[in-house]
Amino acid sequence: MHAAFLAALERIVRRDAILRDETELLAYESDGLARLRERPGLVVLPNSAEEVQGVVRACHEHGVAFVARGHGTGLSGGALPVPGAVLIVLTRLNRILDVDIPNQRITVEPGVVNLEVSRSVGAHGFYYAPDPSSQQICSIGGNVAENSGGAHCLKYGFTVHHVVGLELVLPNGEMVHVGGSAVDLPGLDLVGVLVGSEGTLGVVTKATLRLLRIPETVRTILAAFESTEAAGNAVSDIIGAGIIPAAVEMMDRLTVEAAEAAVHPNFPKAEAVLIVELDGSSAEVHEQFRVVEEICHRRGGTDVLIARNDEQRARIWKGRKAAFAAMGRVSPNYYVQDGVIPRTKLPEVLRRIRELEVRSGLRIGNVFHAGDGNLHPLVCYDEGIGGQGELAEQVAAEILTYCIDAGGSITGEHGVGADKACQMPKMFGAADLETMLLVRSAFDPRGLCNPGKVFPTPRLCGEVPGPYRQHPVERAGLAERF
Amino acid sequence: MADLLQPASVDEVAHALAHASRAKLRVAVHGGGTKVGWGPPPPADVGISTRRLDAVVAHRYGDLTATVQAGATLAAVNRELARHGQWIPLDPPSADRATIGGIVATNDAGPRRHRYGTPRDLIIGIDIVRIDGTAAKSGGIVVKNVAGYDLGRLMTGSFGSLAVITSATFKLYPIPAASRTVVIDVSEDARLKGSRHLTDTRSASLSGERPFDRLDAVVSSLLASQLTPTAIELETKPLRLLVRFESIEAAATEQARQATRIAESNGAGTTIVAGADETALWEAHERRAWEDDGAVIKLTLLPKDLSATLAWLASTGEAWEMIGRAGVGALLLRVDGDAAAQARVLKDLRARFAPGRGSAVLVRGSEALKALVDVWGPPGDSLPLMRAVKQQFDPEGLLNPGRGPFGL
Known part of the structure; x- marks a missing residue:
């Protein structure tokens, strides 16, 4: 890092808000996707929007790349540091700035934790709808960056449906406001x-953000099925009956076993467990x-459990939301795919995944947001066994x-x-990406803002954008494509 | 009148645009022509109509999605989707003539946006052709998808200033089985007429006697309740709310009953309407604000600022009428009188809003009025960014020149 740049940073934030010590930087080398690690040039922890603006402006003036990070729970390496770049950590911007219940709005800083938003307005009978499984620790800034969903987005939509206005610092250091509190x-819809x-x-x-009124009634049912197909048919029938549930979740045998071992939700042992919630x-x-x-009964559902109270409902959701972390109970390592x-292609795709499981020899658990067709295959592997990590990555990509x-979608x-990105x-296609x-x-002509993310680059991907080409690892005979 | 091309395929659109771009011709994009008065008409050397691109490309009813071409009218699309009991739950005016492309480009919506939102909330994928003839897409056919930038939402509200929309994919909803509308008359205190519905004398004294206060009290109580209306619509002639519940029969009737209780406890009179009367009520409502003369302003504000805005309008001495989404804060204001009076109302209205808390866009007005006021109002500090986006998509300013927001 250039001395002049460091001096500029020290004029903006307190000296102790700049981390340069190797051991301190270690904690920031990766986000929720621990497989990818990079050492940032330095970490800065601004205390206010003005300090963020100052830091970004300094980066712009000195031509230094920067990456914003919230609480680091992202699962795609979106907050992965870039070597030599500044990592702007926004955890200290954690204030709730304005609560406007009559207009159903709340204005928060990016470091506020998702669940805090709902907690701060719950007494008024309101809540914030997007509920990613990590909602106890993930930040609103990260949710905005990722357009986070959650189990209930089938009915209530994603972050983009609930953000009405943003203040942001552009990569050139200017501060702008897009949207507002009125609709x-x-x-242009820059939000x-x-x-x-x-x-x-x-x-x-x-x-x-928009706040929603807590629904009058919530009812949750859990049922076991002898196959994921049978559970999938039940989902099709529900949608076909003109019902939009608040949530429809499916777990397969392996993920149910894992959840049972970890948090004991008392789920039935079955090939598929379906959770349907109406509100x-x-x-x-x-x-x-x-x-x-x-x-559920007509499609062969057994062990039907209907949550009688909030406690039983919470237990069901605990089992579902713990599914990723619980895989640690049944496998030393696992790769979370998204x-x-x-939704109607579920049987066909599950069949292919099962074939892949047999061919690769790796166990694959499946958790789905079954209402909207979002799959989370969990590929189990053992890092201790040579080549399995890479094999798991290939399987997940397949x-x-x-x-x-x-x-x-990927x-x-x-x-x-x-x-x-690759x-x-x-x-x-190339024209889509170019567009x-x-x-x-328009936003970042110099490419200083979180470079290397989302879009493929020849440097990162070892191949030019375009249709599939053989990966260098394959060419070298180190791995094969299934 | 510039030549009007009517391409029948995406390739033909691309070819026409590439040609126009090479020849430096300015291009105006046409759909159903229902909103040509919104903003200034673009000076153009050639027109491109999307009307021959009018197919429902796919209705994946099991997945609750549909891909439709830009030139199809909303009504035609929804007729097709209704065969499987589904629809795009948008209800902007003139659905029989307004095209999907135009509705997306203007992000237009109607009363049901209270529940379903606007095109930006329903669009999950888009196909566009840029001014240089490059065809591109973003999003896809699945409801949940965060791969890549969201060009679909970028196009909503762009007024065709960035690219020509050739098709869009939407998430769909089941058509509700039953509907009830509660007409809530807030013009006078129903209890002073010796109403039989007087239930709560305490809230009567709190809700105030004046109609706009009563309106505010009813809207606030509805928003604070756990009712799930599809629309909370304001009309000012007479001053009343139309609150619609669409669900299964039992829920629609039960919720209408509950809304009635809320309204009456605030001193409003109520009538529950169903069937053909209800359909007629909503058809008449849709025409309001448009069928009489005068300037029409699209007004957005926070719901709690509505009654004060109405009271202020009443104090101006001008003749006006307002309808729209009281629960969301998206309304249409029609102002009679000469251009100078209309201009005064528009300017004073804009001055009432702090940045981000409201807007007033002129969507219909005489040339005289447009000479006196800016159609869009103050742009805020993100205008340079919008210009930068326009510059990237259309560096020579050939596409719908001056038509986009703030003259983009």
Whole structure:
């Protein structure tokens, strides 16, 4: 790091807000995707939006790249440091700035934890809808960057549906406001582009969010099925009956076993466990819940459990939300994949995944947001066994090709980040990517803001964007494509 | 009148745009022509109509998604989707003529946005052609998808200033089985007429006597309740709310009953409407603000600022009418009178809003009025960024020149 740049930073933030010590930097080498690690040039922990602006402006003036990071729970390496770059950690911007219950708005800083938002308005009967499984620790800034979803986004949408205004520092250090607290402010929908841009267009310093009224009634049912197909058929019937549940979640035998070992939710041992939650007006929920119950029975559901109270409901959700972390109980290492398929393609894609499981010899657990076709295959491996880590990575990548073949997406909620940038050409053509990069050029013409994420580069991918080509690892005979 | 091209395929759109771009011709994009008065008409050398691109490309009813071409009218698309009991739950005016492309480009919506949002909330994928003829897409056919930048949302509200939309993919909803509308009259205190519905004398004294206060009390109580209406619509002639519940029969009737209780406890009179009367009520509502003369302003504000805005309008002495989404804060204001009076109202209205808390965009006005006021109002500090985006997509300013927000 240049002395002049360091001196500039020290004029903006307190000296102890700059971390340069090797051991201190260690904690910031990766985000929730621990497989990818990079040493940042330095870490800075600004205390205010003005300090963020000062830091970004200094980066701009000295031509230094920067990466914004919230609480580091991202699963695609979106906050992976770039060597020699500044990592701007926003955890100290954790204030709730304004609560406006009558207008159903809240304005928060990016470091505020997702669940804190709901907690701060719960007494008024309101909540913040997006509920990623990591909601106890993940930050709103990170949610904005990733357009985070959650189990309940089937009915209530993603972060982008709940953000109405943003304050952000542009990569040139200017501070701008997009959207506001009122809806439909005239102009291009820059909020719509910024949410989900994975920190590549600027650093958000404030977000104004919509609050929702807590529903009158919530009812949750859990049922066991003899196969994922049978459970999938039940889901099809529910959707076909004109019912939009608040959430539909499916877990397979392996992930149920893992969850059972970790948090003891008392789930039935079955090939598939389906969780369906309805919420809304009592009259609607009671009638539709009766239909859901009937469908579950008709499709062969057994061990039907209906949550009688909030405690039982919380227990069911604890089992589901702990599923990723619980895999540690059944496998030394595991690779979390995130792909999306049209929901009706579930049987076909699951069959391919099972074939892959047999062929690769690696166990693959599956957790789905079954209502919207978002799959989370969990590829189990043992790092101690030579080559298995790389094999797991290949298997996980192979699953994404099934998603694309089915007309789906390479990521439903974890983001592209550093992890899948090289997969983007499988889903988008060169003209699509080039068009997206026009947006990037408008916001960040010098490419200093979170470089190397989302979009493939020859340096990162070892191949030019375009249709699939043999990976250098394959060419060298170190791995093969299934 | 510039030549009007009517391409029948994406390739033809691309070819036409590439040609225009090489020849430095300015291009105006046309859909159903229902919003040509929004903003200034673009000076153009050639027009491109999307009307022959009118197919429902795919209705994946099991997945609750559909891909439709830009030139199809919303009504035609929804007729097709209704065959499987589904729809794009958008209800902007003139759905029989307004095209998907135009609705997306203007992010237009109607009363049901209270529940379903606007096109930006429903779009999951888009296909566009840039001015140089490059065809590109973003998003896809799945509801949940965070791969790449969201160009679909970037196009919503862009007024065709960035690219020509050729098709869009939406998430769909099941068509509700039943509907009830509660008409809530807040113009006078129903209890002073010896109403039989008087239930709560304490809240009567709190809710105030004046109509706009009563309106505010009813809207606030509805928003604070756990009711799930699909629309909370304001009308000012007479001053009343139309609150719609669409669900299964039992829920629609039960919720309408509950809304009635809320309204009456705030001193409002109520009527529950269903069937053909309800359909007629909403058809008449849609035409309001547009069928009479006068300037029309699209107004957005925070719901709690609505009654004060109405009270202020009443104090101006001008003749006006307002309808719209009281629970969301997206309304249409029609102002009679001469251009000078209309301009005064628009300017004073804009001055009432702190940045980010409201907007007033002129969507219909005489040339005289447009000469006196800016159509869009103050742009805020993100205008240079919007210009930078326009510059990237259309560096020579050939596409719908001056048509986009703030003249992009």
